[in-house]
Structure formats: C-alpha cells, structure tokens
Amino acid sequence: MTRYLLRRLAAVAGVLLVICAVTFAVFYVLPSDPAAHACGKTCTPEQVTLVRAQMGLDRPVYEQFGGYVTGIFTGRVLGDGPTALECSVPCFGYSYQNALPVWDLLTDRLPVSVSLALGAAALWLAGGLAVGLVAALRRGTALDRSLMAATLASASAPVYFTAMMLLLILVQRLEWLPYPDYRPISEGPAAWAGNLLLPWMTLASLYAAMYARLTRASMIETMAEPYIRTARAKGLYERTVVTKHGLRSALTPIVTIFGMDLGGLLAGAVITEHVFGLPGVGQLTYDAIFKADQPVVLGVTLLAAFFITLANLGVDLVYAVIDPRVRYA
Amino acid sequence: MILRVRDLRVAFPAGTAVDGIGFDLDRGRTLGVVGESGSGKSVSSLAIMGLHREAAVSGSIVFDGEELVGAPASRLRELRGRRIAMIFQDPLSSLHPFYTVGEQIAEAYRLHLRVSRRVARERAVEMLAEVGIPEPRRRAGEHPHRFSGGMRQRVMIAMALSCEPDLLIADEPTTALDVTVQAQILELIRRIQRDRGIAVMMITHDLGVVARVADEVLVMYGGRTVEHAPVREIFRAPRHPYTQGLLASAPRLPAGGAGDSPDPAAGSVAAGGSPDPVAGGVAGPVVKGRLRAIPGSPPSLLAPPPGCRFHPRCARYAAAPDDACVTEAPELRELRELCVLGEVGEVHAGRALRLVGAEGPPAGPVHRTACHLAETRGGSR
Structure with a gap:
C-alpha cells in the first residue's frame, strides 16, 4: 500500500511537471512580450x-x-x-501588476474557493443522490419523469442565470437571504455559511442535477444486477437491499466524477465567484486573464492541476476502500 | 407436501410468461423443471419466491399449508431465505462483489434468526465447511472474485442453506460451470438434500442434470406444462413430441461415461448410442452419433401460437396435421399404458393407451402430457 501510494505520488509530480512545462511554453514562447x-x-x-x-x-x-x-x-x-x-x-513567480508573489495571492484567495467548493459539494451530493435515488426507485412514474425534467432544466441553466434568478427571488423579492458578502469562517460559522449560501445553491443546482441523473442511471443499472436478486432472495428488507447492496455499488462511478468535479472547483469557480463578487481563486484567475498577468495565470493553472491530480489520487484510494477487487489489482 | 402449485399464471405487461402450471413437491424429493429459455421455468420459480415486482401472479402456491399468492409482501420476505431459498445460474454475478463471502452468508442468518454478529459469522464458517470449501475460516474473509466458479456456487449453496430452508430452488445452478465441476455441485446438492430432507426444485435445460438429481420432471414449453412424469418415465417413454425432441437433441453418453452416477435414470439416458425407438417415432430414425435439433425457435410471449404452442415446430403435427392442434390448447392428461407389447415403440396407437381423467390433481408420480396427438404416437411414422 505504501509503495502504491509512493508510486502514485510520483505520478502526480510527473503530471504536474508536464502541465507546468506546457503552460510555461504557452506563455513564454508565444510571440508576445x-x-x-x-x-x-x-x-x-x-x-x-x-x-x-x-x-x-x-x-x-x-x-x-x-x-x-x-x-x-x-x-x-x-x-x-x-x-x-x-x-x-x-x-511561483511574481505578479508585478499586484506587486505580490503569486503564492501570496493564491493563499490569500484559496480559503474562499475552498469554502465555496466544499459547501456546494456537500449540498449537491446530498441533493443529487437523494433525487437520483428516488427517481431510480420510482422509475417510470410521474415523479421520476418530473424530477428528471427538473434536473434537465437545472443542468441546462447557465450559472450566471441561476445566480441572477436566486438573487432576484431570494434576496430581492423574498428577502430571505442577505446579499452575499464573504466572511471568513474565523468570524463565525453562521456568518460564513449565511453569506455563502447563495453561491453554494447556485453551484449545487448545476452539479446536483447532473449527479441526480448519474445516480439514477447507475442505480437502475445496479438494481438489475443478479446480486440484487440474491439479496432479495435472502429475504433482506428492501431498505437493506437498496442501500447496502444497491447504493454502495451504484456510488462507484459517482465517486470518480465527484473527485474530478471537486478538484476542479477547489481551484476556483470563475463564473460563480465573479457573479457574487467572492474574492476567491476564480476571481483572481478572471482578473489575471483579463489583464494578461501571466505569472498569476501560470500559478492558477498549476494549482488547478494540483487539485485535480490530487483528487484523482483520492478517488483511487477511495475506490480501493469501496471495491475490494481494486485492492488486489 | 411442502409445495403445492396449481394453475400458476404470471403475466407481465408484455405478455403471459407462465400460463397455468401445477405440481406437487414433497420433502426430500426433487422436481426437475426443464425447458428452453423463455419457457417460463425461471419465472415460475421467482413467483414462488414472491420476487415478481411488475408481474401479475395468479393461481395458487401453497407452501407448507400457507397460500403464497396474494400473501403480504412482508410475509413473503420472512419466508424468503428462511424457509424457501434459491441459488442462481451465475454464481459470480449473483454474489455481491464488495462483501466477503462470510459477510454475505452471515447476513441472512443474522436477519432471520436474530443472532449476534459473532454467532452468524461462526455459522458462515460452518456452512462453508459443510459445502466443502477448504480452510473455511480463512476463506470466509475473502471476496467472491477470489473464488473459482465451482467454489462460488458452493458459497451460494452455503448461503442458501444457512437458515435450514425446507425448499431449495436451484435455477440452472450448473449451467455456468465446467462439466467436471457440474457433477460435484449436483452431488453436493443431492447430499445436502438427503441429509436434511429438503425439497428441491431444479430448474434446468440440461437433461443430464435432470437424470442425475430429479425424481419427477416437469417439461415446460411456452409457459405451459407439456409433460409431467417420474424421471424414469420421461427418459424411458417420453410422450410429448417436444420432450422427445429434447431427448433427441441431447447428447447421450455411453453407459458409465456420464460420470459414475448411481442413479438408474441416468443409466437409462446413457443407454448406449443405439436409436431410441420412442424418439425415433417423432422425427424419423435417429442417425447414429448425430444430434437432431428441434427446428424453429421458442414461441414469443407477445404473440404465442394458437392452440398447442408447440405445433409450429412439431414433427408429428407436420406429418399428420390435426385441426385441434391449431385451435385448442391441449389439456394435461394422464396417460396410462394398459398393456405393453414388447418394445414401447410397438404399442399400437390408441389401443394400448387409455385416457384416464383430464384435470385431476397430480396425485403421485403419474405420467401426464399435453398433446392432442399423444395417443397416435408411433402411428405417424
């Protein structure tokens, strides 16, 4: 296991080096100054x-x-x-435009993006899995069809549209939520979460819709497996059949996608951060691209690559826990 | 009488898969249910297990005096795994890949007998030992993919028998296994059946399996019973052209070559390569050493043929067409030989065979068949 982990970490380092070289080449070899x-x-x-x-x-x-x-x-x-x-x-280089090392800029903004990503991930996982599970178990019913129609609509809506609609309805009309104004968690979890709720919902509505569809498909496939029939033939409660025997297997593909999505979001959700004015890595990326601040773009790219490769490693380790066949491979 | 099935029908939205079958099964006895895929044999067994979710099950399934058709789902769940157990065709995909075999065996035992985790785990080890898995304690902690096909099926059997069921339904338990392993698994099922006196419903398309383990045989075609008889009768004197076709299409091994089964029925299937006079009456003389497939394919559930469902493929009908075959579904009737003159094939049509009763319950091992032309057997040659 240790050897496996070391091998995987070495692979991560290799991937990062390649990405670094490519990004470097793109910015420093192009015919610009x-x-x-x-x-x-x-x-x-x-x-x-x-x-x-x-x-x-x-x-x-x-x-x-x-x-x-x-x-x-x-x-x-x-x-x-x-x-x-x-x-x-x-x-990681120096941003002359910001008069700060890139690393300082990144570490400054990272907590915001991590807060955004983790909160949204918790919401979309809970929502997506619940909706997908219900739809799969009620397959073919009116409930299934309406849930799937809703997820299609939700997944099709661009982030900025969802964000605007949520702002309009929840902030302007109903006044249930304040306009988001990021507060670090050190100022109290309530203020932190309260101000992040809208961005969380915006991101989660997009991802939850995709996860619901994925969960539904995966669950329907799993529930048709012969071992589910065996579980029923053993006289297990349907609840046990669905959760212990069905859901556990159905989660495997979802874990893969989740690792990728979370890894990508940790390095900043550009549009969401921009729409809600969150001072995260996404916002930094947006500004850096806009102003062609290349050291920052390079740093952000590396950070994103780091998170994604790390998340992939995490996924593979979780796999080994979920599926014993992987352990021996 | 542990199981009494009458007029069982299973209707799916797409069509009727089982159209009125019936049989009795005693403790310690084995019923072989034979037929091609789509004949309704697996569907029938799932109906007995109460595992049909989108099908309408009607008729009567009386298990140990209790009617199961229309019984509440919670009651069926209590019986499943506890008193009626089932093993399936593909033991790898039928075992959960993520749990150890010990966990999977212990799961049902814990649930049904309300014992502690430790007791259930001990039970799993004990069961693995009983089905002949070496080093059961260590193997109980391994996952199914670490076992060979035959060992997996042993695990399935251990799982099915852990709660001491009264009825074991085995749905093609040897189909996915190597031939050498098949014999071991059948031997295991027979041994356990003898030791515990359980009733076994053996679903298969393999007549060799039937010959080895069954006491009685139910031959299904297109969701109906076409022939129901003691196993010896089926092999000695099959009456239905479909059964005869099945026998003619199955390889016969020279005596003693089919393994060292002591079963006399197996001996009669393996009665040399000589042409079987009975089968010969259906589709022409048997060419030595050549298997004859039944022409055509099994009927569609959506649009089953009218009358006798087998008539489009029936050699006897083709030789001597009878309107009844097309217009009426033949009833399952008891046919009794009153006198046998020499070889079975020499019995004269309609003279030596008499129709006894039409719809009487299958009391004991009688030979019943559903064919309009059953009496003219041998006469169509």
Whole structure:
C-alpha cells in the first residue's frame, strides 16, 4: 500500500511537471512580450526592461523553466541590485501588476474557493443522490419523469442565470437571504455559511442535477444486477437491499466524477465567484486573464492541476476502500 | 407436501410468461423443471419466491399449508431465505462483489434468526465447511472474485442453506460451470438434500442434470406444462413430441461415461448410442452419433401460437396435421399404458393407451402430457 501510494505520488509530480512545462511554453514562447504583459499597461519602457531582466527573459527558455521549477522548492531572488525582488519558498513567480508573489495571492484567495467548493459539494451530493435515488426507485412514474425534467432544466441553466434568478427571488423579492458578502469562517460559522449560501445553491443546482441523473442511471443499472436478486432472495428488507447492496455499488462511478468535479472547483469557480463578487481563486484567475498577468495565470493553472491530480489520487484510494477487487489489482 | 402449485399464471405487461402450471413437491424429493429459455421455468420459480415486482401472479402456491399468492409482501420476505431459498445460474454475478463471502452468508442468518454478529459469522464458517470449501475460516474473509466458479456456487449453496430452508430452488445452478465441476455441485446438492430432507426444485435445460438429481420432471414449453412424469418415465417413454425432441437433441453418453452416477435414470439416458425407438417415432430414425435439433425457435410471449404452442415446430403435427392442434390448447392428461407389447415403440396407437381423467390433481408420480396427438404416437411414422 505504501509503495502504491509512493508510486502514485510520483505520478502526480510527473503530471504536474508536464502541465507546468506546457503552460510555461504557452506563455513564454508565444510571440508576445511576457515582460510587457507581466508589468502591465502603465509601465514605462525602462520598467519593462527591468522586469524582463528580473524574469530572466534574456536567458534561454530551458534555463527560465529550470529557474521557475527550482524556485518552487528553494525560493529565488528576481533581478539584482536595489530593485531585486525577494520571492520566498515556494516561489511561483511574481505578479508585478499586484506587486505580490503569486503564492501570496493564491493563499490569500484559496480559503474562499475552498469554502465555496466544499459547501456546494456537500449540498449537491446530498441533493443529487437523494433525487437520483428516488427517481431510480420510482422509475417510470410521474415523479421520476418530473424530477428528471427538473434536473434537465437545472443542468441546462447557465450559472450566471441561476445566480441572477436566486438573487432576484431570494434576496430581492423574498428577502430571505442577505446579499452575499464573504466572511471568513474565523468570524463565525453562521456568518460564513449565511453569506455563502447563495453561491453554494447556485453551484449545487448545476452539479446536483447532473449527479441526480448519474445516480439514477447507475442505480437502475445496479438494481438489475443478479446480486440484487440474491439479496432479495435472502429475504433482506428492501431498505437493506437498496442501500447496502444497491447504493454502495451504484456510488462507484459517482465517486470518480465527484473527485474530478471537486478538484476542479477547489481551484476556483470563475463564473460563480465573479457573479457574487467572492474574492476567491476564480476571481483572481478572471482578473489575471483579463489583464494578461501571466505569472498569476501560470500559478492558477498549476494549482488547478494540483487539485485535480490530487483528487484523482483520492478517488483511487477511495475506490480501493469501496471495491475490494481494486485492492488486489 | 411442502409445495403445492396449481394453475400458476404470471403475466407481465408484455405478455403471459407462465400460463397455468401445477405440481406437487414433497420433502426430500426433487422436481426437475426443464425447458428452453423463455419457457417460463425461471419465472415460475421467482413467483414462488414472491420476487415478481411488475408481474401479475395468479393461481395458487401453497407452501407448507400457507397460500403464497396474494400473501403480504412482508410475509413473503420472512419466508424468503428462511424457509424457501434459491441459488442462481451465475454464481459470480449473483454474489455481491464488495462483501466477503462470510459477510454475505452471515447476513441472512443474522436477519432471520436474530443472532449476534459473532454467532452468524461462526455459522458462515460452518456452512462453508459443510459445502466443502477448504480452510473455511480463512476463506470466509475473502471476496467472491477470489473464488473459482465451482467454489462460488458452493458459497451460494452455503448461503442458501444457512437458515435450514425446507425448499431449495436451484435455477440452472450448473449451467455456468465446467462439466467436471457440474457433477460435484449436483452431488453436493443431492447430499445436502438427503441429509436434511429438503425439497428441491431444479430448474434446468440440461437433461443430464435432470437424470442425475430429479425424481419427477416437469417439461415446460411456452409457459405451459407439456409433460409431467417420474424421471424414469420421461427418459424411458417420453410422450410429448417436444420432450422427445429434447431427448433427441441431447447428447447421450455411453453407459458409465456420464460420470459414475448411481442413479438408474441416468443409466437409462446413457443407454448406449443405439436409436431410441420412442424418439425415433417423432422425427424419423435417429442417425447414429448425430444430434437432431428441434427446428424453429421458442414461441414469443407477445404473440404465442394458437392452440398447442408447440405445433409450429412439431414433427408429428407436420406429418399428420390435426385441426385441434391449431385451435385448442391441449389439456394435461394422464396417460396410462394398459398393456405393453414388447418394445414401447410397438404399442399400437390408441389401443394400448387409455385416457384416464383430464384435470385431476397430480396425485403421485403419474405420467401426464399435453398433446392432442399423444395417443397416435408411433402411428405417424
């Protein structure tokens, strides 16, 4: 098991390195001036020259990439003399536009995105599984059809539309919720959750719909398995048949998708954060792309890749717990 | 009498899968239910288990004096696994891949007998030992995919028998297994049946299985019983052209070659490669060493043929068409041989066979068949 884990972690590191190289290549090899972009629109030519030297753009690409990667582990000093910039471990580059190391920007915004992702995930898992389970067990009934129609509508609605509708109904008309204004959890869980409820619902309504459909399909397939017939033939309560024998198997594909979705969202839900003005990684990404702040884009890309590969590893480990056949493979 | 089935019908929205079957089954006895896929044999067994969810079950299933048709679902659940147990065709897909075999055996025992987890686990180990799984204590902690096909079926049997049921329904228990393993599994079922005196309903399409284990045989075709007789009778003197076709299409092994089964019935199937006079009367002389398939395919549930459901494939009907075969469903009648002159095939049509009763209950092992042309057997040659 330890060997397996080490092997998998090494694979994760390899994937991250490749993603890093590709992203690096995209931004630094393209026929544009990374220094001008990194510095921003208001930079004077002298400042651009200084940035270019600090970014090491006068050196070969492989050296630049090597510097970037080693900087992650050792930290680095960008440029020299009085204008040198200290970028401490882990150094993911420096955002000249924000006048902050990328790592500081990321760690600043990460709690917001993590709060958003985890809360929404809890909601959509609960909702999606419940709806999918009921629809599967009442397959073919009016209830099943209306639930599936609702999930189709919910999954088709773009995030910004759902967000606007929720704001309009729950905040403007009914005044049940305040307009979201992010509060860190350190200021009290109630304020934190209360202000995140709308973004959670927005994200969850999209994902829950997909999970409901997935759960329904998976559950219908599982309940047709011969071992379900065996469970019934043993005289088990239908409740036990459905949960212990049916749902446990039906969850397997859902775990896979859940890992991917959660991993992707941890590095920021760009649209949702933007619509609700949440200061998360998604918002940072949005601004960085808009202003072509390449060090930040690179950092965010790596962060997203890190979460997704990590989530995948998590999924595989959970698999081994769920399905004993994986353990021996 | 542990099981008494009368006029059992199972209707799905798409069509009627079982159209009025009936039989009796005593403790310690084995009923073989034979037929092609779609003949309604598995559907009948699931009806006895009360496992049909979207089908209308009518008629009567009396288990140990208790009517099961129309019984509340909760009562059927209590009986399932506890007093009526079932094993299935594919032991791998019939076992849950995520739970150890010990857990799966213990589960029903715990539920029905309300014992502790530890007692149930001990019971699982004990059952695994009884069905001949080596190192049962260690194996109880393993998952089904670690077992071979035959071992899995042993696990299924251990699971089915853990609560000491009175009736075991085995739905093609050996179909998915290697031939050598098949014999072991059948031997195991027979041994346990002898030891415990349980009734077994053996569903199969394999006449060799029937010959090995059954006392009585019910041959089903298109959801109806076409022939019902003691196993010896079925092999010695099959009356229905379908049964005869089944026998003619099954390979006969030379005596002693079908394993060392002491069953005399098995001996009669394996009575050399010589042409069977009875089967020969149906579809022409048997060519030595060649199997003859029944032409055509099983009837559709959606639009079963009128009259006798077998007539479109029936060689006897083709040789001597009779309107009754097309217009009337033949009744299951008792046919009794009054005198037998020499070989069975020499019995003269209509003279030596007499019709005895039409709808009387199947009291004891009598030979009943549902064919308009049963009396003219041998005359159509």
